[in-house]
Structure formats: structure tokens, C-alpha cells
Amino acid sequence: MEHAAPQGIYSTQAAVRSYECGADGLMKPETVLHWFQEIAEAHASSLGFGYDFVMSRGLAWVEVRLDAAINRLPRWKETVELRTWTAQETPLLARRNLEIRDALGNSLVTASCLWAVIDVRRRRPVPLNRHIDSFPDTPCEKTVAPVSMDTSGLQPETREWTAERRDTDFNRHINNAAYLVWALEALPESWQEEHELTGMHLHFKKETHAGESMKSLLFLQESATCHHLMQGDELRAEAVLEWKTATSSANI
Structure with missing residues (x-):
């Protein structure tokens, strides 16, 4: 309806x-x-x-x-x-x-x-x-x-991958939701098990296309993570995610 x-x-x-x-x-x-x-x-x-x-x-x-x-x-x-x-x-x-x-x-x-x-x-x-x-x-x-995060003095963790065709949308570029997936995939599994997502802040800078070599720079703080999603030295998107300590797991 x-x-x-x-x-x-x-x-x-x-x-x-x-x-x-x-x-x-x-x-x-x-x-x-x-x-x-x-x-x-x-x-x-x-x-x-x-x-x-x-x-x-x-x-x-x-x-x-x-x-x-x-x-x-x-x-x-x-x-x-x-x-x-x-x-x-x-x-x-x-x-x-x-x-x-x-x-x-x-x-x-x-x-x-x-x-x-x-x-x-x-x-x-x-x-x-x-x-x-x-x-x-x-x-x-x-x-x-909007929320920003000061990454000065923080050492990033780096992850690399190739943008895939399955994430291409009608506009013939990588769909915006894929950038969030890329940001989440860069996080250690233990982090995601111990935290609950409370905020998502994504700034899309430039288009990405299937086949391009990508990398993420992950900056971790206690209640926020900052993700620079890059193609070479060019920033394609930035994500700042807010978190709280996980309380309990949901039941299916």
C-alpha cells in the first residue's frame, strides 16, 4: 500500500x-x-x-x-x-x-x-x-x-578489491549502497560482533565503475569509524559510521 x-x-x-x-x-x-x-x-x-x-x-x-x-x-x-x-x-x-x-x-x-x-x-x-x-x-x-571524524594521528588499515559488475545500477556506475558494503567489509568481524550501528554518513565524491581497482583506508575510534574509499589516490566516497556497544543478539 x-x-x-x-x-x-x-x-x-x-x-x-x-x-x-x-x-x-x-x-x-x-x-x-x-x-x-x-x-x-x-x-x-x-x-x-x-x-x-x-x-x-x-x-x-x-x-x-x-x-x-x-x-x-x-x-x-x-x-x-x-x-x-x-x-x-x-x-x-x-x-x-x-x-x-x-x-x-x-x-x-x-x-x-x-x-x-x-x-x-x-x-x-x-x-x-x-x-x-x-x-x-x-x-x-x-x-x-552530518558527522565528520578527525583522522589526524590515526594509522589506517588498508583493504583492496576490484569493483564488480553486480554492483552496477541503471546509471551505469557502482550503486551507492555498494560503498556502504565496502566500508562494512573493511571492519574486523570482532568489531561488528561487539558493536551496533547507530549512524551512517556517506559523502559520494565521484563515480566508480566495474573493473576499477579500489582500496579502503579504515580509521577506528571507540564509537566511530571513518572509511576513505579510494581509486588510486582519488577519494571516491567517504563514510563515517557511528556505533554503540552491542547489547544482545536479535532472535530470528
Whole structure:
């Protein structure tokens, strides 16, 4: 079920499927990003400027930044509500806020992100009002503040891999959720067993394509990790993840 809720908020309900969860029975963090991408596109399409509209004009929506706060991740089989609303922030950027709520209306995940429209051929951003007549007048203030991490004096741990075709999306570049997976894969297993993710802050700098040789520089602190996702000496994306000490494992 999906509909445009009051005050310009677009909402839909969905149940968490088994393949969207990890061994703990909780939704994988990258699944949160996939869900957000889906409802963002559905809402944009309902407003007349979704995927089909921009692609017909040689354009594409690309996410520039995402900041998310996690109270808890949804569980397998849990039915939750996804909510989103959007507004133009600058001539080149649109802000989109998103939220996942449980059956009682409690906020599980809150996110605020920035999107741009690019010319597919030139790979450059274009002014939003050149192709989009108007955005909703829904208030869309930043709901999650960006977080940075001072890495001076910290020695990074390095991991290398090759970007794979399976992570390529409609825009013919590596999907943004893959950067989060890469960041999480760089963490020691013991770290992930002893900590719970409470915040995700991703800044996407430049596109990555399948076949490129990648490396991550991981900086660890007590309650945060910083991940520089590199191609050679070029920073493609930066992730700052916030953590708390794990309390107990979820039951499937």
C-alpha cells in the first residue's frame, strides 16, 4: 500500500524479507539504502520527475550525500512504514528526508540526503529548474546532521578489491549502497560482533565503475569509524559510521 500522506509526505508499507537480513535477523544496513532509493524514485515519479522523466531527457538523478540515524534496524517479517518528502535546497540540489517507522509509529531509521540531476553524456550537474517546473512546498529541513571524524594521528588499515559488475545500477556506475558494503567489509568481524550501528554518513565524491581497482583506508575510534574509499589516490566516497556497544543478539 502506498499513498501521498498529508503535508506532502509520501508513504508505503513493506515487510522485511529474509534475503534482506543478516545472520542476526535484522535488516542489513545496505538494504536500508536500497529501500530509500526505491521510495525516493516512487515519490519522484508520482511528482512527475522520476526515473523515466529524467532518462527521456538524457539526465539521471544521483545521490550526493546521505546522513542517517538508526534507533534500531527492522526485523525479518516485520511490517514497517516508509515515509519520504522532498524540496529544492539549492539551484543544483534537492533535499530528501526519509523515515522508517514500526507498527506503533516509532521511528526506527531517520535519514536526510541530497540529490542532484546530471547530464548523462557530460556527467555534470544541471540546474534543477531547467527541467523540473516546481518542487513541493513541503518543509524539508535537515533531520540528521552530518558527522565528520578527525583522522589526524590515526594509522589506517588498508583493504583492496576490484569493483564488480553486480554492483552496477541503471546509471551505469557502482550503486551507492555498494560503498556502504565496502566500508562494512573493511571492519574486523570482532568489531561488528561487539558493536551496533547507530549512524551512517556517506559523502559520494565521484563515480566508480566495474573493473576499477579500489582500496579502503579504515580509521577506528571507540564509537566511530571513518572509511576513505579510494581509486588510486582519488577519494571516491567517504563514510563515517557511528556505533554503540552491542547489547544482545536479535532472535530470528
